[in-house]
Amino acid sequence: MIRRPRPWLQKGIPMASVSAGAPRSRRRDHPLWFLVPALAVLVVFFFVPTLFNFVYAFTDWSSFKSAINFAGTDNFVSLFSNGTLLNSLKVTLVYAVLVALFQNLFGLGLALLLERDTAVNRAVRVAFFIPVVMSALAVGYIFQALLKPDGALNGIIGWFTGSEVTIPWLGSTTWTIVVVAVVHAWKWMGLSMLIYLAGLKTIDEDVLEAARLDGASRWTMFRSIRFPLLAPAVTFNVATALLGSMNGFDIVQATTEGGPGGTTELLNIFIFRTFGQGLFAQATTMSLVLFLMVAILAFPVIRYLRKREDVL
């Protein structure tokens, strides 16, 4: 950094003018108006729409009428009584938990497999990051083709078993949500892998060496030293996977569009579908439900994961 000469300082400007009223000059040094543009954008494009959620969920706003009237809790009652509210909530929660589980299992597995810094490992790591860079919608279409009953995956399984396999991967009312969560985890596992790799790098080699001299097996070392020391990486990966997939849309839309029979209908899929039908108030109601669910779950989840780190 280039330091410009400061002649006037040498000429002896009274120091009082610099240090007088330190807290006040500090405030002038970091003026609050610097916050205004960012806050304006946040208020207009984030906070006001969020407040609107709490208002328009209680109206009959739709594309079929020009006037918007207060409707009380009608939207909640109808969504609750026809079962879509609880179904979408359940599907979203199950999806988020499954994604967090698979994404971390895959990511950690890859990180342990590719831990050493060899040329092959570096190339394979880069390859596993390609799905992260790709569009989630594109990933969904690829897997829709791959998982068709007469698609490539069944072809491969059939080749190994020697008989024709026609598993409808995306047509099961029980298991499709698991399959779709695996696809979501496939797209993001490269990111989890990178973060676990960075976490593994921070572990002190001496600690591992000491355990090795004590005769600890690889599994013992992983279970009682390396995995506990990965806690910050686990926090980040679990929190982002869990909260990110609650807001998921692209992959499910591209693979199942919420089917079969609504068993993969995430809140965002429902919102998009009802919005397209012109039922804006119902879509808003579900948007509010999503907001409340994330708001209620986010803080305990993050606090729990943080506390898990402190125990060590």
Add this chain to the structure above:
Amino acid sequence: MTTVPTRPAAARRAPRKRRSFGQPIAAILVAAAVLGVPFWLVVATAGKSQGEALDPNLSAPTNWQLWENFATVFADGRMLSAFFGSLLVMVPAVVGVLVLGSMAAWILGRRGGRLSAAIYALGISGIVLPPAVVTIVLLLRQLGLAGTALGMIGVYMGMYLSTVIFFVTGFVRTIPHELEEAARVDGAGPVRVFVRIILPLLRPVLATATILICLYIWNDVFYALFVIGGRIDTLPLNLYQVASAGLYLQNWHLIFAYIILMSLPLLITFVVAQRRIISGITSGAVK
């Protein structure tokens, strides 16, 4: 003294040598199965004729017609206008969040007190809380911004300002006060201090934020469907159209040709700058 350390070192090397054949083979096999199969399916299907691609499978096309399919989707999927549409919303949104976010983060990182803490908490709440996607459309209509690039840019800025504020505030706190103080003694005002001293120092953290936000905006289809769907072309929006029509017509070869073309810009950027991108993302996360 000299013989003692050699034993553990030798003991440590032995299992590594045993692994040195198995591990690379395992790594390559896993990558081939988990990544190779889907990627080959895309390339092979994109190279087929419509009849051959009806049931996408892993067999190679009898007659490669990759370029013909590229040419078809490039025209039918309006790729050029989609590419510039994507740029049109992404570039201003990213520049906007970086500038406004760092301005706010500098103040929030330097000032103490309850007001700053409250504003900071509000500012980063958007990292976890989902945007109100339906009422945003209503608001944009009231503002006359529905379906415009400006409206989309505003929505993206509202969504990703939190990320920038979070990353940059943490970083600002690690910058020594003395650097600012020196400039201030020279008579520089806050704007000058921010532009000349703070912004250049923020470069590493802004690079990380840029990568993440570009990745999200470039690939976003959900919010784009609500805000600008049908009015402005973007690459994911046009993929959605191509695929919605293509699934009906069983045009898998065109869907996959489109996917290859739309993935190229980010893939090329990633391959060229992979080292910086990877180190940027990991340095931001493990704190």
